[in-house]
Amino acid sequence: MDERLATLQQAILAQDKEGALEATRTLLDSQISPRVILESGLAAAMLELGRRWKCGEAFLPEVVVSADIFARCSELVEPALLENPEEARPSHRLVLATVKGDLHDLGKNIVGAMAKTVGFEVKDLGKNVPADEIVAAAREHSPCIVGLSALLTTTMPQQRVAVEAIDDAGLRPGVKVIVGGAPVTQSWADQIGADGYAPDAASAAELARSLVA
Ligand code: B1M
Secondary structure, three states, rough: HHHHHHHHHHHEEEEEEEEHHHHHHHHHHOOOHHHHHHHHHHHHHHHHHHHHOOOOOHHHHHHHHHHHHHHHHHHHHHHHHOOOOOOOOOOEEEHHHHHHHHOOOHHHHHHHHHHHOEEEEEEEEOOEEOOHHHHHHHHHHHEEEEEEEEEOOOHHHHHHHHHHHHHHOOOOOOOOOOOOEEOOOOOHHHHHHHHHHHOHHHHHHHHHHHHHH
8 A cells, every 4th residue: 555545544543633634735745646545545544443443442532533533634635636627517416415313424525525526516414414304405406316325224224214205205206316325235225216326435426427417
């Protein structure tokens, strides 16, 4: 792995905010793409932290601090991500939310940043968003893609609740739904009647683009 990406990961894992910001700036000054910084630097560090947390090598306070550092570093990377947006294309809308009961938003935020790079106007409803708010936003911005993130096995069912609420409101097919988040799979997406699943933020942006093509 590139030494500079490793330095960034180590700083996040050590809750070293200044070190992580410095490492992010160093990477941005180099030729490394902002997408790689996000996925292979920042997101990879959080994945490793999750592994450590699960096996008792890290604890909640450390995760909270690292998550905050992750967010600050992402803020530095996002403008660079948008510096070279793809050719202007008809503007499409992506309504994005982390579902009700779920406070994990780092991955969702990356999905939003990536979607902007492929020409989407992103309406980010935030985290812990109930289905009725998602339906209201889908109605307001239709035709649009609705992107639903869930990081907990206990909140995945809220993706189904939201899909059903969008159906019940009669908003499909003008509204297409894509789902993602660490525990989410293509099989789950099929079960709940979503239009697509993406395993990571770059694929989510591509999927959204293919659905409006
Ligand atoms: Co939580 N947490 N957490 N957590 N947390 C996990 C998810 C967990 C797997 C950790 C573990 O046990 N190893 C575990 C869930 C277990 C399960 O459900 N089976 C867990 C738990 C248990 C909890 C609490 C219940 C802990 C507690 O309080 N006892 C609690 C729940 C709070 C709640 O939501 N109600 C909790 C709280 C938190 C923090 C607040 C401390 C913090 C979140 C801060 C924040 O988001 N602002 C946190 C964090 C940071 C994590 C881990 C360590 C990292 C998640 C993350 O941000 N990853 C996580 C461990 C893990 O995931 N391995 C864990 C980086 C991020 C870039 O990746 O979000 O996966 P990710 O997003 C990826 C892809 O999934 C995808 O693209 C992104 C980038 O490529 N993607 C999409 C995401 N959304 C998408 C949408 C799409 C498409 C792709 O289309 C729309």
